[in-house]
Amino acid sequence: MQEIDSLIQNYLKDLDYTPVLVMLDNINTGKKLRSKLLLNIAGKNDISFKLCAIIELIHLASLLHDDIIDEAKLRRGARSINDKFGAKNALMLGDILYSKAFFELSKIDTNFAQIVSDAVVKLSLGEFMDINLSQEFNIDENKYLKMIYHKTAILIEASARCGAIIANLSEDDFAIYGKNLGLAFQIIDDILDIKSDEKILGKPIMNDFKEGKTTLPYIYLYKKLNDVDKKTLMSFFKKELNKDEITWVKEQMVKNQILEEVFNEARSYGDQALKAIENYNKTSLNEIIDNMISREF
Structure with a gap:
């Protein structure tokens, strides 16, 4: 590097x-x-x-x-x-x-310029989507996935697409790899924001929720809670949580096996990425997926 x-x-x-x-x-x-x-x-x-x-x-x-x-x-x-x-x-x-x-x-080359500049427009759009989604507690998984595709995955997809053009490989196949890698990458970030150690993560845990980001773990958890617990979870939205409130959220995540479910979704996107390039014998790209999914920060 x-x-x-x-x-x-x-x-x-x-x-x-x-x-x-x-x-x-x-x-x-x-x-x-x-x-x-x-x-x-x-x-x-x-x-x-x-x-x-x-x-x-x-x-x-x-x-x-x-x-x-x-x-x-x-x-x-x-x-x-x-x-x-x-x-x-x-x-x-x-x-x-x-x-x-x-x-x-x-x-x-103008081809690279078009791919990257288009990705930057969509990246900015993703940031805009993130701001608007943060205005209220979002329970729409599709809206969240659309936002992270634009905000996170699109530049990873563009990188893979450019690499494929340089190597005279299928631009579409590697774009699919990049897109799914990007989605999996962000979903793992969602998990780490909740379960990782603050010193390893480099920021306070559950910081996303405090900033108004209803990530996949919170969306999945909300859908599994009873009405009373749903109100409790929503009361924590955009709030600086104390130790007891953090413990409550973590216990609910464990009780409902939320992080396992979200991890499986990330793994599914990783598998889709690998399937797109399975005919190219690019073992290093398999390692990128494995390392990204098993990371601690």
Whole structure:
């Protein structure tokens, strides 16, 4: 991944403005799932490295804007950029990363530019959907899945699609792989928000629910509760939960086997991803699915 980090640094050094680089140094660039996916499909070459750097810039920009909207103080266990440098600076950095990514993208084949730019439009639409869904307790699973497809899976799908084009493989097959990988990835995140340790997760547990995100575990739980317990769960929505309230939610999750059910859904999407590329003998892509589903953060 060092090649990609170096490209990102060089792209932003071109701007000749130190505050951009200072803030970039304070961002944990994360697992680079999208880059690993693209490189495992396309192999290591000049165009694939450039596309990875561009996609990572876009992903980082989306996280910056996401943290501003959520007023998040932590990102991957460290202070968020908006908390450390202020929301205005974080917003402008996000805009700069997006704009620089599109500038570098314009130098590459227009096919890649169309795929990635279309994904960014849908990603932004997904963020918009997330904001609107957060206004009230959502129990519509389809609305939630549509939102996470746009907000999370679409850029992973675009990465797989670009990789397939570079490698002269079926764009459609690898797009299906990427889409289902992205859906599974977000659903595992939903589970970890509830069951993971705060130190491992890098943020408070059940933070999603406090921010107004009715993720799949809460949707599934709501549907299994009696009327009294449904009211109790809804009373916790967008609330800073105390220890007893957290314990109540976790006990209900265990009693109703919710996390197992949600995990099985994530596994189902993983299986659909693998089925789409079963004829390509890409064992590394099987490992990406396995590692993503078994992760702890």
